[in-house]
Amino acid sequence: MAKRYLVRTFGCQMNEHDSERLAGLLEGDGYEPARDESEADVVVLNTCCIREGADTRLYGTLGHLKGLKERRSAEGSDLEIMVAGCLAQKDRESLLERAPHVDVVLGTHNVGRAVELLADHRESGRPIVEILEATVDADNEQFPSALPVVRENPWAAWVTIQVGCDNNCAFCIVPAVRGPEVSRPFGDILAELERAAAQGVTEVTLLGQNVNSYGRDLTLSARSELKAAHGEEPATMRHRVGGSWMQGERRPRPLFSDLLRAAGEVPGIERIRYTSPHPKDLRSDTIAAMADVAAVCEHLHLPLQSGSDEVLAAMHRGYTAERYLQRLSEARAVVGDLAVSTDIIVGFPGESDADFEATLEVAAEAAYDNAYTFVYSPRPGTEAAASEAPEVPRAVATERMSRLRAVVERSSRMANEARVGRREEVLVEGPSKRDPRRLTGRTRHNRLVHFEPQRPLRPGSYAEVEVTSASTTHLIGSLVEVLSTPKHRTKIPVAAL
Ligand code: SAH
Ligand code: SF4
Ligand code: F3S
Numbered sequence: 001m002a003k004r005y006l007v008r009t010f011g012c013q014m015n016e017h018d019s020e021r022l023a024g025l026l027e028g029d030g031y032e033p034a035r036d037e038s039e040a041d042v043v044v045l046n047t048c049c050i051r052e053g054a055d056t057r058l059y060g061t062l063g064h065l066k067g068l069k070e071r072r073s074a075e076g077s078d079l080e081i082m083v084a085g086c087l088a089q090k091d092r093e094s095l096l097e098r099a100p101h102v103d104v105v106l107g108t109h110n111v112g113r114a115v116e117l118l119a120d121h122r123e124s125g126r127p128i129v130e131i132l133e134a135t136v137d138a139d140n141e142q143f144p145s146a147l148p149v150v151r152e153n154p155w156a157a158w159v160t161i162q163v164g165c166d167n168n169c170a171f172c173i174v175p176a177v178r179g180p181e182v183s184r185p186f187g188d189i190l191a192e193l194e195r196a197a198a199q200g201v202t203e204v205t206l207l208g209q210n211v212n213s214y215g216r217d218l219t220l221s222a223r224s225e226l227k228a229a230h231g232e233e234p235a236t237m238r239h240r241v242g243g244s245w246m247q248g249e250r251r252p253r254p255l256f257s258d259l260l261r262a263a264g265e266v267p268g269i270e271r272i273r274y275t276s277p278h279p280k281d282l283r284s285d286t287i288a289a290m291a292d293v294a295a296v297c298e299h300l301h302l303p304l305q306s307g308s309d310e311v312l313a314a315m316h317r318g319y320t321a322e323r324y325l326q327r328l329s330e331a332r333a334v335v336g337d338l339a340v341s342t343d344i345i346v347g348f349p350g351e352s353d354a355d356f357e358a359t360l361e362v363a364a365e366a367a368y369d370n371a372y373t374f375v376y377s378p379r380p381g382t383e384a385a386a387s388e389a390p391e392v393p394r395a396v397a398t399e400r401m402s403r404l405r406a407v408v409e410r411s412s413r414m415a416n417e418a419r420v421g422r423r424e425e426v427l428v429e430g431p432s433k434r435d436p437r438r439l440t441g442r443t444r445h446n447r448l449v450h451f452e453p454q455r456p457l458r459p460g461s462y463a464e465v466e467v468t469s470a471s472t473t474h475l476i477g478s479l480v481e482v483l484s485t486p487k488h489r490t491k492i493p494v495a496a497l
Contacts, residue, residue, distance in 0.1 A: 003041040004034035010058060011048025013275060014178075014207055015085055017149075017158035018111050019046045022084060024148030029115045033150075037068060042080045042118065047087035049173055051377035058087055062099040069101050080104070080118060084111065086177040092131050100127070107131035108178055112147055133179070153429065154488040155203060155460035157196040161189050161259065162208030167278065169305075170315050170383040171348060171376060174209055181210060183218050186254045190262055197268035200488025202460070203427060204263065206274040212281035214256040257289035264293030268487075270462065271427065271444065272296045276303055276343075280318035282327045284334075291335045297444040299369075300331055303343035307362030308355035311348050314389070321362045328366055339415070339445035341370040346404055347397030348376045350389030356400050363407050369415040369445065371408035375401055409472050416447065416470035423466050423480055424449065430459045441465075448474040460486030 005026045009019040022044050023033070034040035045061060048054040062081070069079040082104040083095060089107035096102055104117045109132040121128045151157060165174050166181040193204060208214060256277075263272050272295045277286065279302055290296045302324075306312050309320045319327075332338050344359060363371065375397045378385040392400075426441035426449050433440075438450045439457060451465045462484045465477035 002030055002032045004039055005031040005042045005044065006034045006037060006040040007044040007046060008061070009046050010054055010087075011046065011050065011085060013158060013205065014160070014163075014209075015046055015048055016152070017160060017207060018085065018108070019044075020149040020151055020158070021111050021147045022046060022114050023150035025112070025114050027150055028148050037065065037079075040079065041077075042082065044082045044084055044114070047083060047085035049087040049090045049177060049379070051374065051379075053377070055087060058083070059098060062102065066099070066101050080121070082106065082114065082118065084108075084114065086173070089131055089177040090173065093129055096127055096129065103127055105129040105131070109133070151201075153459065154199070155201055155427070155486050157201045157204050158207050159189060159192055159196070159204050160184060160208070161206045161211060161256075161274075162214050165209035166213070167210060167318075168316055168383070170387070171345060171379070173379040173382055176381055178209065181213065181217065183208075183214050183216065185218070186215070186259065186262070189259065190266070193263055193266045193269060197266050200268075200460075200486060202268060202462075202486070203271040203273070204269055206259070206263070206272065208274075209276065210278045210281065211274050212256050212277040212283065212286060214259060215254040218253055255283075255285060257283070257285040260286070260289040260293055260296055264289075264295045269295055273299065273446070275301050277301070278318075279303070279324050279327055282331070284330065287331045287334045290331070290338075297446070298335055298337055299339045299341070299444065299446050300328075300335075301341045301343075302328060302331075304359075304362060304366065305343065305345050306348060306351070306355065307359035308351070309358075311351055311355050311359075314350060314387075315348060315384075321358065325362065325365060339369040339447070340366065341372070341446070342366065342368050343372045343374070344404060344408075345374050345376050346400045347392035349378075349384055349387040349391055351376075351392050351400075356403075360404060360407055363404065364411070367411040367415070368408050369447070370412055371404075373401060373404055373408065413470070413472040416472065416475055419443075419447070419467045419475055420470050421467065423464050424475075424477070425483065426451070426463050426465045426477070428457055428459055428461045428463060443475075449477050450474060451477040451479055453479055457482060458486055460488060 007019045007022050009016050037043055043065060045058060047058050065081055069081065072079045080103045081101060083102050084106050086108055088095060088105050095105055103121045106113060106117055110130055113130060117128050117130055162181060162183045164179040164181045168175065196204060260272065263269065282302065304324060305315055305317055307321045312320060328340065344363065346356065424443040426443055428439050428441040430440060432438040432450045437452055439453050440448060440450050443449060449465055457463065461482060463482050464480040466480050467475045467477045469476045
């Protein structure tokens with residue numbers, strides 16, 4: 001019987017996408033997916049270390065797996081445990097000191113080596129730790145475009161356009177674990193989009209820590225890359241990528257907006273999302289591309305972090321609250337009916353009552369559709385963790401968080417209520433968890449919608465739904481018509497004989 005694997009994801013979208021690659025590699029090696037730990041032969045924990053809670057969760061899970069592994073070995077079998085991702089990159093060998101029952105530790109730059117490292121472990125009978133420092137060669141495993149993926153949803157693909165981050169936000173561990181910023185070659189991205197579309201993918205999310213600075217490090221042979229990817233002549237290429245960088249500039253650099261425009265021409269791709277742009281790099285050409293390219297969803301995730309100029313400066317964010325709000329107004333004016341989400345941190349070292357009030361004011365003015373809010377968590381090795389500024393006591397941070405939640409939930413509810421009576425295009429994800437008679441899907445704004453279909457509708461279908469009611473977190477609607485059904489292949493389970 002084939003061995004079974006389970007991949008658990010702890011982190012962000014990039015982490016999730018790495019999990020899809022880990023699953024793809026394991027399936028390529030003959031493994032089949034397990035439903036839970038109890039039937040798995042290999043468990044891969046794909047970790048995150050953005051906040052302290054993420055560390056705690058990993059070590060808790062490892063504690064639970066220890067008992068399972070011991071029971072297996074008493075029965076004469078094994079449970080192999082592999083730890084991948086950002087926390088593995090950060091903790092390296094010390095992870096084995098805390099959890100000696102881990103068999104393989106691999107970092108963020110060598111996801112493609114997962115299967116070989118498992119084999120090395122079996123051969124040697126010893127734990128294997130392989131952590132690479134950032135590699136700058138864009139053809140190697142940084143962009144494992146050649147790696148197979150097992151997509152969580154066959155109609156939706158994450159597409160990495162950039163890895164690493166060159167910013168130095170004082171609170172953030174990401175540059176330390178994901179390395180310097182490297183943009184993926186333009187032609188490779190388009191080729192992956194086309195491959196995905198041919199497999200029936202209709203929604204793509206372009207991924208990077210700082211997507212707006214895409215291309216800054218590519219000075220490139222854009223022409224030859226596009227030609228290699230598409231076999232096209234320069235005239236059509238110029239059209240494909242937006243004229244700006246192909247018209248005789250001495251050192252053509254593709255911009256993020258060129259990428260949006262080119263992605264918008266890939267047949268079959270109905271929805272394009274991207275995350276995350278940095279407010280300091282949000283240029284007008286990106287906003288214009290969002291407005292011009294029909295497939296780009298009217299949704300902008302623009303992390304604010306704080307509304308206080310002093311705190312923003314101490315965080316090294318590179319913008320003021322006023323500049324942030326100006327960019328946002330420009331985006332709303334140009335794109336039209338734009339949904340906006342954000343990330344906000346409360347309790348950054350030295351954050352005063354007045355600083356926090358400023359955050360509340362900016363959050364109210366920005367009227368977010370959705371906000372991810374975090375209590376500041378010191379990450380050893382970051383500038384803020386060594387800050388001399390006074391710590392914000394836990395109780396104060398918690399109280400600030402609940403006031404901030406009240407502000408963002410009010411705008412979320414109002415934004416959702418404003419959709420009542422409107423017709424929305426919904427991409428169906430599957431049955432609702434709470435009420436299986438209903439289907440759940442997302443609008444172009446990324447709002448969750450539940451509705452009752454009159455007949456079964458496959459996940460990946462597009463439907464027009466009239467919104468009948470709204471809450472802070474979701475919309476309820478009724479089906480108007482089915483717009484399209486999915487083209488991806490569905491695995492048909494074969495009953496065991
Ligand atoms: N590159 C992305 C952010 C990735 S991390 C960007 O710049 O938008 C996702 C979010 O986690 C950040 O936006 C921030 O709000 C939060 N975060 C990062 N480090 C944190 C820390 N030390 N404590 C609390 N929240 C943090
Ligand atoms: Fe972290 Fe800032 Fe880079 Fe985002 S832009 S990953 S918050 S350093
Ligand atoms: Fe993502 Fe967490 Fe790493 S947020 S980049 S998985 S530290």
